[in-house]
Every structure is written in structure tokens, then in C-alpha cells.
Amino acid sequence: MVFNRSLLARAALGPAAGAVLMVFMASGAIPAYQMYSVGLAAVYTVVVLSVGLLAGWSGIWSVGHPAFFAIGAYFAAYGSAHDWPLEAVVLGAVATGAVLGAFLGYAGARFSVLYIALLTLAFTMVTLELVNRWSSVTGGDQGVPVVQLRSALGLGTVLGGSTEAQYLAVGAAAVVLALAVPAAASGLRMRLVAAKSHPLAARTIGIAPEAQSSLSFAVSAACTCLAGVLLGLLTGFVSPDPFSLSFGISLIAACVLGGVGTIVGAVAGGVYLTWNPSLSSAVGLPQPVVQGLVLICVLLFLPGGVVPFLGKPLRGVARRLLRRPDTRLPLPAEESTAPAPLRPPTDDSVLLRLEHVSVSYGGLQALQDASLTLRQNEILAVIGPNGAGKTTLLNALSGLTGNGRVSGTADFAGRPLLRTRATARRRLGIGRTFQHAEVFSELTVAENVLCTRRRITARDRADVARLLRSVGLAEVADRRPGELPFGLQKRLDLARAMAEDPKLLVLDEPFGGLDASERALLAGHIRRLHAGGTAVVVIDHVLDDLFSVAHRVLAFDFGRTIGEGAPDTVLQDPKVRSSYLGTVDGRTRPPEHTGERSMIRLHGIGHGYGGVVALRDVDLDVRQGVVLGVAGANGAGKSTLAGVLHGSLPPAHGVREAGAGVRISLAPEGRALFKTLSLRENLEVAAYAGGVTGARLRERLEETVEWLPVRLRDRMSAPAGGLSGGEQQMLAIARALIVGPDVLIVDEPALGLAPALVDEVYDRLTGLAREGLTVVLLEQLLSRAMSVCHEVAVLHEGVVAAHGRPGDPAFAAQAEAAYFSGGLEAAPNAAAPARTSRVN
Structure with missing residues (x-):
């Protein structure tokens, strides 16, 4: 605790007021019958x-x-x-x-x-x-x-x-x-x-x-x-x-x-x-x-x-009197200079060693038999598609696995790690950031960092002030995080993790949601941390920026290690590449449709969340009878685009047009079922919300139940929470179908499913398309979208970076380049359908 004059003056107000009150009591200014009330x-x-x-x-x-x-x-x-x-x-x-x-x-x-x-x-x-x-x-x-x-x-x-x-x-x-x-x-x-x-x-x-x-x-x-x-x-x-x-x-x-x-x-x-x-x-x-x-x-x-x-x-009034007129946020001097190149590790001794580490939640194996070594002063990048087990690995390192069952061995700086409490790992020298900048909203920026100290001294405050200055937050030290844009909140999360000079910094998607200039600044911070002797484990989906700060890359999929290598070679590994893009399984696309009627048209669509840009200048045309695939890595903006297409998410910019009388349904990512309700009740709730009642409801319910597999038709009274992942996904799609939509939007239907269940879900979606339903499929695996869709748009960092027909050989290379890096180096696809998307 630092006792300055202001603090002592405020602390003295209570005793001063008490002394004045007692003087009044002793002088008789307060009547005797009121003395008891005062006490x-x-x-x-x-x-x-x-x-x-x-x-x-x-x-x-x-x-x-x-x-x-x-x-x-x-x-x-x-x-x-x-x-x-x-x-x-x-x-x-x-x-x-x-x-x-x-x-x-x-x-x-x-x-x-x-x-x-x-x-x-x-x-x-x-x-x-x-x-x-x-x-x-x-x-x-x-x-x-x-x-x-x-x-x-x-x-x-x-x-x-x-x-x-x-x-x-x-x-x-x-x-x-x-x-x-x-x-x-x-x-x-x-x-x-x-x-x-x-x-x-x-x-x-x-x-x-x-x-x-x-x-x-x-x-x-x-x-x-x-x-x-x-x-x-x-x-x-x-x-x-x-x-x-x-x-x-x-x-x-x-x-x-x-x-x-x-x-x-x-x-x-x-x-x-x-x-x-x-x-x-x-x-x-x-x-x-x-x-x-x-x-x-x-x-x-x-x-x-x-x-x-x-x-x-x-x-x-006091803030206006004390604050300087110019409240712009100048960048620190070191940030205005060109970033220093990444230096190779200077110490070959092992700081962190994981051997056969597994994490399971009930029957779900989130991480399986993971092994890695991290040298002193090394930056290790961990990549993989959504659900690959990357965050589970970071949680295992920082002790945040909750009720998960953890097995294997891990040593950090020569000490056993897995049995150490999460709160004690900070004292060992492990700092952690979060994907969404999990800051303490009720504390100021400076207090978010100061709270890492048990007892705060004048030296601590000076150290925190220097740290905030180094990440460009000195000018907002007395503000709450909610007053700051997302990019500055990310810096605050990093500053809090950097406090007390950790030996190992664990970064969970630090580049996500940042623009190009903010990502460049963050990359500079990571290089400076490395130059100062800190080892870093970082995961992200923005591969270009991630690889620019990594010495070595470790690839995960389905909870297992599938590849390892230098940043410039790891994506050449077929297993690593297919984990992102998928593999073509020979599934036949629905028959071509010649309908040109626009069901949904987007023009110049942009959207963001608290300063995070999710979509930028998106043009897209969903034509009748077409199966349109939107492929992109996690964080590319697919779910935001799904909400805009559905109409449940009004865009911040641009125009959305839907055809007259077009009914649109959305099966959201994660399914979002009412798990305590029965299968039938889940369908009925969706029907009521869509205005389907009476005889029409009975008719639609009968048709929709008939679409479900037999094993679900026989369990319509069972709670939805008791279904397997694939069964829940089919119920979520059926719930979207109950209103008889003209356009069905399905967001990540394969997420978290075993391959056999993925095939079953996609077979049923393909069957709907064969019956003439317009389908928009948002998918993480590019090859799967290419194998089942008439058209594919590749979304990269909120921008439609490529759009074409899977049957065009030239488009496949363009789509792959767009998936990883935005495809800015690829030539426009001349054979694409009437271009309703443009590269930005």
C-alpha cells in the first residue's frame, strides 16, 4: 500500500467527521433525545x-x-x-x-x-x-x-x-x-x-x-x-x-x-x-x-x-478539469520503429517437457498423448483447426482444465507441473493470455496489472507504469477496459500476463480480432519478449503473423500431434494441410441448378464487435437451388456472416436484400438445442416461433420427423441432451426445417463429430439439396465444401478472398491460397460465376 497525500486526506475524512460530530454532541447542539439515534x-x-x-x-x-x-x-x-x-x-x-x-x-x-x-x-x-x-x-x-x-x-x-x-x-x-x-x-x-x-x-x-x-x-x-x-x-x-x-x-x-x-x-x-x-x-x-x-x-x-x-x-467535472485536452493515444517510441527480426534461441536447455499428456471430459478425449519440448527462450507455435485440442493444451499448461481428467507427465524448469495448482503456476513463472482478452472489467487498466501483486509499493506502481508505457497503454491507465477498443484490451491482457517477468508466456489467439497494424505491433511485442529471455507458446489461426514470430510449429488435430517443423515447411506436411483443408472423399455434388433468382443478396456488408472487425465489404449472392459453401478458418467471420444472411444479425454497414416471401432458417454453430426439452418439444418451439400452428404444425411436424433417422423417430419423447453429437446436429437441422424454409443456413455441421457421423449429416444435407432446397453451408474444411457445393466462397479475416465453382481446376489453387493467406497473390478466377464477391 502506498500512502500518498491524497489517500491520507481521504482517510482522515472519517475521523474528522466523527470528531466534529462528537464536538456537537458534547456541546449540546444535538438534543439529548437524538444522541441515541446518532450512535x-x-x-x-x-x-x-x-x-x-x-x-x-x-x-x-x-x-x-x-x-x-x-x-x-x-x-x-x-x-x-x-x-x-x-x-x-x-x-x-x-x-x-x-x-x-x-x-x-x-x-x-x-x-x-x-x-x-x-x-x-x-x-x-x-x-x-x-x-x-x-x-x-x-x-x-x-x-x-x-x-x-x-x-x-x-x-x-x-x-x-x-x-x-x-x-x-x-x-x-x-x-x-x-x-x-x-x-x-x-x-x-x-x-x-x-x-x-x-x-x-x-x-x-x-x-x-x-x-x-x-x-x-x-x-x-x-x-x-x-x-x-x-x-x-x-x-x-x-x-x-x-x-x-x-x-x-x-x-x-x-x-x-x-x-x-x-x-x-x-x-x-x-x-x-x-x-x-x-x-x-x-x-x-x-x-x-x-x-x-x-x-x-x-x-x-x-x-x-x-x-x-x-x-x-x-x-x-473533476476529470474534465484534470485531463489534458488532447486525449489521443500516442504510440510508444519503440513501436514507431521497424520491428526487430526474430532471433534464434540462445539457450538449448529444456524449459518445458510434456510427455504423453491427455485430457478427457467424460467420454470426450480433448487432448490425447501430446508430447513436446520447449527450449529456453524459444517461441513455439501450435496450429490446428477448430476443435483440434490447442486450447486444451494451453489449459493443461496453465492448470485450467476444470473437471477434466489429466494424465501424463509435465516438467517446467525441472519441477513437476500437472499436479501444481493453477494459482501456484504463476509463481513458477507461467503467464497466460486469453482468446477474447478476459480482463477485469471493474478495475482500471493500471489496476488490472497491479492486482498481480499481493502488496503494492511505490516501486510496483512505477514498474506497472513502465510496462503500460511499453505496450502503449500509459495514456489510458486510469480508464476501465470497457471504455477501450478491443485492440487495446488485447494489449492489456498481454501486459497483465507479462507482469512479474514470467519465464514462459502462453498466448491464446493473440492476433485474433486485430487489424494489420495491431497485429504488427503485437508481433513486435512478442519479439521483444523473446529478446528479453522469455519463452512463448502461442496458438492462432492467423498463420502469416503467427509464423512470423515462431521458431518452430507444432500441429494438432483431434487432440493429437500430427506434425512438427519450421514455419516455412510445416504446411507442406500432407497431414497438416489436410487437417485444415480436409480431403475429398468422392461425395458427388448435387445436380446443377439453373435458377438465377436471388434469394439473399449482400452488398458492402461490414460488421464488428466492440472494435473487432468480423466482416469487411462483403458482397454475396445466394441463388435459388444452389448449395453455396462458405469456407474459412476459425475466426474468419463465418458465424457472423451466417447471422447476417439469416437476418437475425443486422449488419453495421451495407445492404442486405431478401427475396419477397423468402423464408430463411438457421442451424447455428454448436446446435443450441434446448437440452432439457424432448426432441418433439424442440421442434414445436421452433415451429411456434416461426408462426406455424394448428393443422399446419401437425403437417410440418410429421414431415420433419419423417426426415430424421429411425433411431431418432423412436425417441421423440426423450430429452435432447441425451443424444450423441451427430444426433443433436440432425435434430438442430430438423428444427430449422420445421418452418418449411426456402433457404437453409447450416453453420459448422461437422463440428465435434466423428467421421462416420459427419458423413451421415452431410448425406442428409445433400438429400435436401437434391429436393431443391437452397442451402448455405458454412464449413471449416475447404475440401468438404468443395466436394458438396455448387459454389464456394472462401472467407479470410472477414473478407471474401475467393469465389468460384469447385469444378474449375484453377479455382482450387486460388481457394487454397485464399484460405491460408487471403489469396492476394492469386489471380482473379475468370471462370467464376457472376462475381458477387470481391477480394479486398
Whole structure:
């Protein structure tokens, strides 16, 4: 923790406000009958703060805090009856709350928000029942008095219900608020928020979500028990009534009202809880009714809470005053220079060795018998089609295989790796990035990197500032990731992985979603990492950029290693090449159709996601009776194109035209079945959504069921989740057919299927085409598209890079070049059909 002047000034606000309030109390400016309310507001502030920060920083909503409140109060009562010193009562209550809170936090970390709430609810019910039954200690329903607590340190004696108790409550609340301010700026808060925002990514930087939940719940419960001791002293009497379940709901309402996770909001919530009875009396309504109305209004009109709503314009004014007029993002000096060439590895010693590593999930073998060696200071590229097992390999390296069964051996820097926890692998020196830039959205850019440290010093902040400057993020260090384009989010993901100088950096599709200039910058970063002595394992589908930074390439398919070699030779391996392009199996294409009617026409279509360009200037014409194949590697933009063709995804640019009365259906990638519904119910839901009802529904259902294979016709009442992958794919296609479409779009029908099932699915699709249905087939394997389609368009990085007829010998070479590199070096195909696509 770095204590600068600004932080110390903000931390001093709580004690200063408490001191001023106590001066007013002592001077008589606050009436005597209001002194108790002031002390009660201070106590409630501590409780609301503990509940609100637990929810805001850790994402845990607790209904169990009335029980901790009661534990503290009864500690005060028991201590006063047995002549315990005040310090012993406070320490005992705080320790008990911390232990119980740590247990609840650890036990609840593996559950959803709902189940954590139920767990804390059960804890409150058990505690209240114990209070009622343990009458020898608690007095049962009759309660028990708090007489006095003397200080063992000679600070005097506090009588239950006395003025001293009111001063003690205000002073204790001021101290708690003062401690909360540096906590909000500490690495503890950053790590708690990181674990809440993205538990999987948090593990890769050494943060264990279970430990963070346990720690945060322990601190929150300890503070609430302290507040309970103060309540016992303030009231002079403890009974079960103030600790009911309705009080737990009131606490949550107060947190939401003030602003979840804000310190000033806790003060507002404490004041609200104190004066809610007076407000209810003033309006003549019961307290629950007033509380419910206030909460509804806040949720509808001020969902962030009163304090954040009022503070937002003030922060905006301050930001405008402090920010420089020019907020453009200049590139670092080293990025404006030409990238340095890739140097060969300088150390032949082995850093990482994997032998016969396999990962399975139930009956699915995601990785099988993988073996590799990685030298010190070497960059190893891993390639393969979608589903080949590449990400599973990276997950095995970083310990993120979840419930997968891992076998084999792996050694990293001479130490066994596979049995090491994911959080400990960061300390071994392994950094990890993710395909979609899994950043911590609730932290700033600088905090996303700082949270890799347990304790943050001035040197840490300086190191992070230098790191952000090196990747071009210094100008946005105080912004949230959601305010940045995707390219800068990718840089942030890389910077977080680079923090603490890892020995091995594992990069999952770092080039995906970036434009040419951003990919060039990233390649420069990877070369600089290599020059600094870091070994890198990187997977990607953008082969040109990937090969430009790799010393060696390892190819995977179906979870197995199928080839290895230098970047300029590995694609010459027939096995590697066919894993991307597939092999022609002799399947006959549907008979030619001469229909020229356009069913769907795209002109100048472009689309993106948060700065990621998925499609650029796409022209495409889907003609009646044609089977059109769209082939491309993973990430080429096929699924986005499928959504645009279907009409369910409006394009950002360009024009989509569909023929009058043309009905279009989509069988999406991954099938997206309702797995708890039966086969028949899946079909009926799709029919209802398409407006097919009554007699027409019965007719279509009968025709569609007849299209399915016999083994599915006999199981129409079985849940869809019990089907095999191939059976699910056929059901997904049948669901798209139930509305009687004129155009059927099928996205990756072979994904995850065994070869025999692939053949069955494609035979049925070919049969539909023979019956005259217009089909758009989005396929990863080029050869499969070439063997079953009338026309094929090759999509590369969102651009239609080639378009022609598979029967044209010249087109095959052009399509292959376009698949891997965009085909910019290939000559236009003169024999292609009327060109509705163009190379960009």
C-alpha cells in the first residue's frame, strides 16, 4: 500500500467527521433525545459498510449478517455479566465472527449467488434458533442486559445505554471508515474484485477465488460482530428482536440505496436504517411498506444508488478539469520503429517437457498423448483447426482444465507441473493470455496489472507504469477496459500476463480480432519478449503473423500431434494441410441448378464487435437451388456472416436484400438445442416461433420427423441432451426445417463429430439439396465444401478472398491460397460465376 497525500486526506475524512460530530454532541447542539439515534446510525454504518463492501468487492450477497450482529451483541452481554474487559469482548467477538465468516465464505465460493444467499440464510436461522433456546446465556425471548464493560488498558468503563457508549459508537465508526479508504486503494480490494469479475483469469495470476471469498467474508463478519458489541453497549439490553431475517433484508436495501461497494454510501445507508421508523411514522405507513417503496424507486430511477448518482457529475467535472485536452493515444517510441527480426534461441536447455499428456471430459478425449519440448527462450507455435485440442493444451499448461481428467507427465524448469495448482503456476513463472482478452472489467487498466501483486509499493506502481508505457497503454491507465477498443484490451491482457517477468508466456489467439497494424505491433511485442529471455507458446489461426514470430510449429488435430517443423515447411506436411483443408472423399455434388433468382443478396456488408472487425465489404449472392459453401478458418467471420444472411444479425454497414416471401432458417454453430426439452418439444418451439400452428404444425411436424433417422423417430419423447453429437446436429437441422424454409443456413455441421457421423449429416444435407432446397453451408474444411457445393466462397479475416465453382481446376489453387493467406497473390478466377464477391 502506498500512502500518498491524497489517500491520507481521504482517510482522515472519517475521523474528522466523527470528531466534529462528537464536538456537537458534547456541546449540546444535538438534543439529548437524538444522541441515541446518532450512535445507532454510527453502528448501522459499520454494518452496512461490511455488507456493501462484501457485495461490491466480492460479489457475495449475504443474508447472514444479522446473525453476526447478534453474536457481537451477545458477546457484550455475556462479557458484562462475567466481568470481562472491553478489549477481551471486542477481540472475542471479532475473532468468532472472522472464523465463522471465513468458513461461510470458503464454503459458498463454489456456489452461485443464489446458493450463497441460501447458505447465509440458513446460518441466520440456525443462529437465531440457538439464541432462543440457549436461554442460560442469551436469556431467550426475554433478553439479557449489558451492564458495563471496563477497559483493561485503563481507558475507563462503558456503561450499557450511557453517553459514553454513544461516543464509542461514533468513534469506532470513524475508525472503520478511515480504514476502509486505504483498503479501497489496496491490492486486497483489486484482488477481490478480480476474483469476482473473472475467476478463471484470476487463477492465472495467482489469485484463488475461494481464498479471496473466505478472506472478504471473514473481514466483513468481524466488522459486523464489532458493530454488535457497540449495539449491546448502546442499548444496554440485548434481545432477539433486532436480529430478525427482515433486518437482513433491510441491510441489503440500505446497501442498494446508498450505493453498493461505496464508503460514503454506507453512511447514507446507516442513516436511512436509523431514521426509517421516523419516516414511516411521518407518512403513516408501516416500515416494510415505506422501505419497499423506497427500494423500488431506487432500483427504477437510481439503480447505482444515491451516492454514485450524485457523485457522477462531480467526478465528470473533476476529470474534465484534470485531463489534458488532447486525449489521443500516442504510440510508444519503440513501436514507431521497424520491428526487430526474430532471433534464434540462445539457450538449448529444456524449459518445458510434456510427455504423453491427455485430457478427457467424460467420454470426450480433448487432448490425447501430446508430447513436446520447449527450449529456453524459444517461441513455439501450435496450429490446428477448430476443435483440434490447442486450447486444451494451453489449459493443461496453465492448470485450467476444470473437471477434466489429466494424465501424463509435465516438467517446467525441472519441477513437476500437472499436479501444481493453477494459482501456484504463476509463481513458477507461467503467464497466460486469453482468446477474447478476459480482463477485469471493474478495475482500471493500471489496476488490472497491479492486482498481480499481493502488496503494492511505490516501486510496483512505477514498474506497472513502465510496462503500460511499453505496450502503449500509459495514456489510458486510469480508464476501465470497457471504455477501450478491443485492440487495446488485447494489449492489456498481454501486459497483465507479462507482469512479474514470467519465464514462459502462453498466448491464446493473440492476433485474433486485430487489424494489420495491431497485429504488427503485437508481433513486435512478442519479439521483444523473446529478446528479453522469455519463452512463448502461442496458438492462432492467423498463420502469416503467427509464423512470423515462431521458431518452430507444432500441429494438432483431434487432440493429437500430427506434425512438427519450421514455419516455412510445416504446411507442406500432407497431414497438416489436410487437417485444415480436409480431403475429398468422392461425395458427388448435387445436380446443377439453373435458377438465377436471388434469394439473399449482400452488398458492402461490414460488421464488428466492440472494435473487432468480423466482416469487411462483403458482397454475396445466394441463388435459388444452389448449395453455396462458405469456407474459412476459425475466426474468419463465418458465424457472423451466417447471422447476417439469416437476418437475425443486422449488419453495421451495407445492404442486405431478401427475396419477397423468402423464408430463411438457421442451424447455428454448436446446435443450441434446448437440452432439457424432448426432441418433439424442440421442434414445436421452433415451429411456434416461426408462426406455424394448428393443422399446419401437425403437417410440418410429421414431415420433419419423417426426415430424421429411425433411431431418432423412436425417441421423440426423450430429452435432447441425451443424444450423441451427430444426433443433436440432425435434430438442430430438423428444427430449422420445421418452418418449411426456402433457404437453409447450416453453420459448422461437422463440428465435434466423428467421421462416420459427419458423413451421415452431410448425406442428409445433400438429400435436401437434391429436393431443391437452397442451402448455405458454412464449413471449416475447404475440401468438404468443395466436394458438396455448387459454389464456394472462401472467407479470410472477414473478407471474401475467393469465389468460384469447385469444378474449375484453377479455382482450387486460388481457394487454397485464399484460405491460408487471403489469396492476394492469386489471380482473379475468370471462370467464376457472376462475381458477387470481391477480394479486398
